[in-house]
Amino acid sequence: MRIILFTGKGGTGKTTIAAATALQSARKGHKTLVMSTDPAHSLADALNVTLGPEPVEIEPNLFGQEFDVYYSMKKHWGNMRQLMLALFRFRGVKNVVAEELSVLPGMEEASAFLWIEQFYREGKYDTIIIDSAPTGETLTLLSLPQVAQSWLTKAIPGQKFAIKTMGAMVRKVTSIPLDKGYEELENLFEKLERVQEIFLRPEVTSIRIIANPERMVVQEAKRAYTYLQMYGYNVDAVIVNRILPESARKGWFSKYLEGQDKYLEEIHESFSPLPILKVGHLGEEVFGLKLLEKIGEQVYGSTDPTEVLHSESPFQVKEAKEFYEISIRLPFVEEEGFKLEKFGDELVLNIGNRRRNIFLPRFANFLKLESYHFEKPWLRVKLKKA
Secondary structure: OEEEEEEOOOOOOHHHHHHHHHHHHHHOOOOEEEEEOOOOOOHHHHHOOOOOOOOEEEEOOEEEEEOOHHHHHHHHOHHHHHHHHHHHHHOOOOHHHHHHHOOOOOHHHHHHHHHHHHHHHHOOOOEEEEEOOOHHHHHHHHHHHHHHHHHHHHHOOOOHHHHHHHHHHHHHHHOOOHHHHHHHHHHHHHHHHHHHHHHOOOOOEEEEEEEOOOHHHHHHHHHHHHHHHHHOOOEEEEEEEEEOOHHHOOOOOHHHHHHHHHHHHHHHHHHOOOOEEEEEOOOOOOOOHHHHHHHHHHHHOOOOOOOOOOOOOOEEEEEOOOEEEEEEEOOOOOOOOEEEEEEOOEEEEEEOOEEEEEEOOHHHHHOEEEEEEEEOOEEEEEEEOO
């Protein structure tokens, strides 16, 4: 099975590219499911079909699904839901409000993991395409297993036996399924960890970043790339969407085209050696299979979209006792003539008359640039812990 996840700043066209990729995959003969993990679903609009919380067949080999967190809770963790509802009702919270409150933060992301775990285990599909929420929510999704396991360990340290024993007694007296809820929670975390192991296998899972040639979008794409590399996920391409044609250079869009040229060059420099795939603006709103087919042909040509397009990691982080060592691959850079400075969570690399901004994780705000040296093609940076 291949899993391809699309991420990027909101409004860049992730849903369109994900749907177009799924269509191309299906027409290459792969049984393909495209699913949306974004609470603000627009996948059904892009495909111009009606989708639901279970996979729906769109055409031969192509299926679509939009998550519903309440449906997923009932399907995947009924005991957990009943525990939450019982606790709220026990505290006097009305039924409708209790139902809403029973959806805890992170459950939308956890639902996505549980569906993916199910589909991977069943082997029903050759390809799963994930139309994810905007970048921040995607990073929450991908870091969820560590956060969840840490939360369980800290919240209930060493209480597993007591909860299961006492929980059965509590359930008989109050109807609150404490023991069953805990068992389901443990099972949930095990599944989350299994899916993360799948996501960390580059031969199975690829992440593709969607960007537009605009300043804020490019900056967020860089930061997302850094985070994804730090977590160990394989980013195998950047897809630049909605590029205006040269014919727009004369007229209202001339200034925009000047900026577009600059940001396209910056994208190539910043993300090299990743493949940079480009999608021209069609000049109309994209929805329905006919227009999605055009987009897919622009992105992939005759290439199979399920291929692993790249598997090298150009960003690495190692933690020592007093330092973090960050290694950044800089192709086509010579040892002479560059200078490195740190401002907050950003490294600014000056190479000749060019400047490259490298965004670091937020915690780097509190680290001091201790030293750096260049071992072609790797720049080794030491950041001292406070």
